[in-house]
Structures are given as structure tokens and as C-alpha cells.
Amino acid sequence: MSYAQFSKKLETISGISITPFKEGSKEIDWDGVKENIEFLLENGVEVIVPCGNTSEFYALTLDEAKEEIRRVVEIVNGRATVVAGIGYSLQTAIRLGQYAATVGADAVMIHMPVHPYTTESGLTSYFKGIIEALDIPSILYFKDPTISDNVLKELAPQEKLVGVKYAINDLPRFAKVVYEVPKEHHVTWVCGTAEKWAPFFYSVGAKGFTSGLVNLFPQKSFEMLKAMQAGDQDTAWNVWREVLPFEDLRAKYNNGNNVVVIKEAMELIGLNAGVTREPVAPLNESDRKEVTDILKSWGFELKVEKVKN
Template sequence: MTLQSALTGISGILVTPFDGNDRLAPKLLQPIIDRALTAGLHIPVVNGNTGEFYALTVDEAEAMAHEVCQMVAGRAPVLAGVGRSVNDACRLAASAAKAGAAGLMVHQPPDPFVSPRGVVEYLKRVSDAGDGLPLMLYLRNDAIGTRAIADLCAVPGVIGVKWATPNPLKLADAISACDPSIIWVGGLAEVWAPALYAVGARGFTSGLINIWPERSLAIHAALEGGDYARARALIADMAPFEEIRAEEMNGTNVTGVKAALAAMGQDCGPTRPPAAWPLTPAQAAKMQSFLSSQGLLAAELTNG
């Protein structure tokens, strides 16, 4: 499967595992990756926000890209997140290319003084460093305006945009303003996928794939088939999981995924500050109830 066709599927944002001493423990991802790929995951994504990208050192992010490419072993195209300072992003891009990544997901720079034309130059330098790997823009702030988004999409090497803002009408405007070859991926996971699909997005990102890839794939199949009612019903079943992740200003986003993995017998360690850890007693009880209701607890998975 080519990267372009895979982008219209599910981009699964992998967690970054840590051991008890707060060191990387990437091999803990192997069963998670294997289950997701068996279920049909189209693109494993390393160093995304569910992977705690901003909590990693550049050395750690490089190591994770290398390890994930090794564990995927050619079964699907790997997208590697790059970002931070332009020199850090270029270093990560070059490393990801050597590791065997199929493309780069470029985090929108969080610099308080970022300019749209400055990001154009940023993208060009990342593209050069990445040995020509295709670029996927990770757009979390659409306030830069449609014209600026079109300028970014016109940078050579950009093939798509991960649209991570809850503004379907702005997405529709951006799609109209850009080259029709650009792939627009719903970047707000399953919950927002129907609304973004309705205006032209294809595929979506998912943190759920770490714990329940089969459900993500079922939602994708429903949307691709135009069955919005089924997609909404499938999404409604996972509402408690996403509600927990959205608490504390989204500070429990990754916490919820890692807590669920631990309850399922696939402990990938805690999150790093500034994310919340652990879940509060109320959040943990709600997560336990959700996992039990879906037969996802460790004992239930074993017995099933």
C-alpha cells in the first residue's frame, strides 16, 4: 500500500512506552503494533502527540522512529512525527528517513512568534533534510487563515494535512483553496471523523488503536461506505473513553490510553509530566467500567 492511499485509512498514533525508571521501553509496543496491523491499521504513526512527542528528548524521538520502523517491518508505511526547532525537526527528519519511515508528520510549530511564511521556510528545510520524504502537515491552529494554509500545502513534498481543529467549514474552505491532490485527514480521532468526512476529509487519526483497533477499523469502514448512522453508533459506544481523555484540559488524553493498556495487561508505563498521572479514582472507575462493558479487560481478553 502506498503512503497516499494509506492516508485515507486510519493513522494510528502509537504510545511511547516507558519502564519503571522512566526510560524508553519500545519493545512493549510490539504486541500493540501486531494487533493493530492484524486488525487492518493502515499507518502506524510514531512521535505523535499520543506518543508524548513534546515529553521526549530528540534522542528518544530518534530512537522511537527507528524502533517502530523495525517492529512494523514493512507491513505498513510508517509516518514519523518531527518538530520543535527547525534544526531539531531537520535532525529528526534525516533520522526518520534513514530508519525507513515512509513519510514525515510535521508538527505545527508552537513558537509564540511563528509566522505563516516562516513555516513555509521551515517546511522546505525539513523536506530537504528528510531526503525527499513526503510531508503530512499537522494543523492544530487554523487561525492562520485559508490563504496561509494554501501556501503551506503548495510547498513541494506536502501531500496531505492532518486537520486537528473542530471547524468543518474552515476545512471545506481549505480543501477548495488547495490542489485537489492534497489528502485531508481528520485529525481529531473517531469522535470528529463523521463531521470532517462530511466536508471532504478522508481517513482519521486514532489513539484508540492502541487498545481497540477493531473498533477503529469498523468506524472507518462505515464512513467509507457512507453509513453515518452506523459510524455514529459505533462511536457512541466508545464515548466514555474519549470523555476521560478530554478531561483536565486534555491533560488526561494519553493518560487514558496508558491506563487502559495497563488494565488490559499491556502496561506501557506512566505518562510524563506535564500530562496527568495517574487517573483520579473517579476517572479510573469510569475507565474500568468502559473496558469491562466492551470485554477489554485483561482477564476478559484471555477468557475470550
């Protein structure tokens, strides 16, 4: 399969898998990882991303990240496309990407560095160095609004760059870069800010979106995707209105709630999400009540033993 053909695989939902940690020890619950990946597969998710931000990538050690990538590849066993999240320093990212390729990952998603001092040319070199060092396809995670989209335009001709997860909620800016990157570069544009923003991004060039919600309510995520693909605006926006309160809750505290809301909701309906690791704290009671109310409004039966009074 050519890189151009591979890019078409991203025209769907990229399910960012969660990493369940055991209460108390906060060790990874590997049985829980298997349960959750099987849940995604059973519900038709075609692109699974271990070691994404919703996987709490930056709370994992490198050995844990490697183990998670390896295990997810083994569990998936060819039933979906596995895109392994990689990052940290240039050489660390390259080594992690090479490891991912060795154990059978189909592609990598390169996290945007969290380094406090980043320049446009430096970031371009960072991404380019990783793309060129790996044989498998690369997807860029682009989320820093202070960095120019010139980075993406310069890297777009790279044959092994197959997609961009664009996570800056500025639609005119996104539309402009989509227009300015020639289609022959086979870059698939993915909305990187989930169902809340997916219909907006789709209207100006995105072909897929990332999702954390898919870990617990994949039916609703796919209802939105299929509606957008069919041009059914009424259904797409009806779904958007249904999921908006949940996505707004995830966005609280400058997105600090992003992962913990997903985990809390999964636990409340009987899925194995575990707890979060620092620097993410458990939900406060007010936000927790909001999660339960949303789940009830969606028709979920909550597991009573999981609910605190």
C-alpha cells in the same frame, strides 16, 4: 511510487503509537514498544505514527525519538507505512527527518511548533523548509486555530506535501480550506482529532483519521472507518455514540487526559502501556473509575491485578 500515489495511503486510520515508560525510572520499555506495534499490525493498521503526540513526543529526548523511529521501522519491516513525527526547531526537525529517512521511515509528520511566538509567514517558512529539505513525503500537523489556513493553501502546491492532519474542530473552516485547495495538489485531508470528530470531518472532505483508541480497540475504530467509506451512516454514528464517552474523557482538562486515558485502558486489559512522563500525571480515581466502566460496557474483561480498589 509518486507522491500523488503515496497520498492515497493516508485514506485510512493513522495509528498514533504509544511509548510505554517503566514505572519508577520512566525509561522507555522497548519490549513494550515492540508488543504494541505488533498489536497494531496484527489488527490491520496500515499507517503507524511513532513520535506523535499520543507517543508523548515532546517528553522524549532527541536520542529517544531517533531510537523509537528506528525500532518501529525495524519492527514494521515493510508491513505498514511508517510516518515518523518530527519537530522542534527548523534545523532539528530537518535533521530528525533526514535520520528518519535514512533508517527507512516512509514519510514524516511535521508537528506544529510549540513556540509561543508564531506568525503565519514564519510558520509557512518553517514547514516549507522541512518539506524541501527531505526526500520522503511530508504530512503537516495543523492545530493552532489562531494561524490562518492560508499557510496550507500556500504550501499545497509542494509536490512532497502529501497530507494534512487537520486538528482544529471548526467544520465550516475545514470545509472551506478543502474546497479551496485544488485536488490536483494531491493533499489527503486527515481528521486529526480522532473518532469523536471523524464522521464530521469525513462528511466535508477528510479521507482518514488519526486514532489513539486503535491501540486498544482497533475493531471499533475500523468499524467506523469502513462504515464511513461505505456511506453507512447508521453504523458510523452508532460507533460514534459508543466511543464518545471515552473520547470525551480523553478531552478533559484541555486534552490533558489524552494520553493517560489510553495508557490506563491498555493496562487494564493487559496490554503494555506503562506510565506517562511529566507533564502528564496519572489519572485521578474518579476518571480511572470512568475508564473501567467504559471498558466493561464495551465487553472487555479487566485484568484484576491491574485494578486498584
